Amino acid sequence: MIFTEQLLRVQQQHQSLLCVGLDPEPSKFPGAWKGQPDRIYDFCAAIVDATKDLVCAFKPQIAYFAAHRAEDQLERLMAHMRRVAxxxxxxxxxxxxxxxxxxxxxxxxxxxxxxxxxxxxxPFMGFDTMEPFLKHPGKGVILLCRTSNPGGSDLQNLRLADIEGQPRVYEHIAKQAQGPWNTNGQIGLVVGATFPEEIARVRELAPTVPLLIPGVGAQGGDAAATVKAGLKTDASGAVTGTIIVNSSRAVLYASSGDDFASAARRVAMQTRDTLNAAR
Ligand SMILES: O=C(O)c1cc(=O)[nH]c(=O)n1[C@@H]1O[C@H](COP(=O)(O)O)[C@@H](O)[C@H]1O
Incomplete structure (x- = not known):
């Protein structure tokens, strides 16, 4: 199924804009699993099982697996998510x-x-570097646009003197993503929850592309402001530009005890509800 359709469908089904990020750090695992990279799968699968009805997406970060030679555990985790969710x-x-x-x-x-x-x-290396991904029918391609980290401003906020109106780099990326790069409706954009004004600007320039918004929770982004700035609906209330709001550490490490999965569920539920209350 096409990524964007699948996303909208599950957002409706689960009444959720929340994505749980799977960033497993063995040093933060509970109890006997602490410091054990061979428990990455078990830890993540427990989080998936505890939150799968509360989310609109999961986002495993590949570095957390590759750093521990745990790519095989990521493969198993992907299969697990397919099976249970x-x-x-x-x-x-x-x-x-x-x-x-x-x-x-x-x-x-x-x-x-x-x-x-x-x-x-x-998107730094240009459109031809995205094309091999876009050739996979229905798959989503989510481009870094205005990232959540403080240094995101170093390049992304600079103005482009060669383009009429001198847009900022992130504004140009947003326009390209809404227009010429988005040949089959596969493109989305990453915008940090830590910069709600820029989320609003991206939404203005790219009214219909899905926005992946990390930065709530551990990075202190404002969940309600994120929804207000990023979610776009028409007069009837139907969503015309959706958002996927990611939280990783705040959910994963809500408790360092044996109750880590139920604590993760509690935080995921609170975050989902906060996002919904701001709609
Ligand atoms: O592409 C991303 O997901 C991403 C982009 C961005 O601008 N900022 C950002 O934090 N991320 C990722 O989102 C997750 C945020 O994690 P927490 O801060 O723990 O919620 C990490 O996996 C980051 O790599």
Whole structure:
């Protein structure tokens, strides 16, 4: 199924804009699992099981698996998510971006090896680096636009003197994503919850693309402001530009005890409810 359709459908079904990010750090695991990289699968699967009816997406960050030689555990986790939560799309957070021939390998990794529904990419190297991903029908391609980190301003806020109106870099990315790059409706954008004004600006320039918004929870982004700035509805209340609001650490490490999964569920539910209350 097409990523964006799958997303809208599950958002409706679960009444949720929340994405739980799977960023497993063995040093933060509970009890006997603490410091054990071979428990990455068990930890993440427990989080998935505890939150699968509360979310509109899961987002595993590949570095947390690769750093511990745990790619096989990521493969098992992807299969687990398919099995227990088939309606929930999975965004592989890989932030790839390279020349076409290499990008083909990255696309194969994301969509064939891991069977992800969408992947995060850096647009820095240009449109031809996205094309190998866009060739996979129905898959989502989510481009970094205005990232949540403080240094995101270093490049993304600079103005482009060669373009009429001198837009900022992130504004240009948003326009390209809404227009010429989005040949088959596969593109989304990453915008940080830590910058609600920029979320509003991106939404103005890219009214219909899905926005992946990390930065609530551990990074202190404002969940309600994020919804107000990013979610777009028509006069009847139907969603015309959706958002996927990610929280990782605040959910994963809500408790360091044996109750970690129920604590994760509690925080996920609170976050989902806060997002819904701001709609
Ligand atoms: O692409 C991302 O997901 C991403 C983009 C961004 O601008 N900021 C950002 O924090 N992320 C990711 O979102 C997650 C945020 O984690 P928490 O801060 O623990 O909720 C991490 O996996 C980051 O790599």
């Amino acid at each position: 088939p309606s929930v799309p999975v965004i592989l957070d890989a932030k790839r971006g390279d020349i076409g021939s290499t990008a083909e390998q990255y696309a194969h990794e994301a969509f064939s090896r891991y069977q992800a529904d969408a992947v995060t990419l850096s």
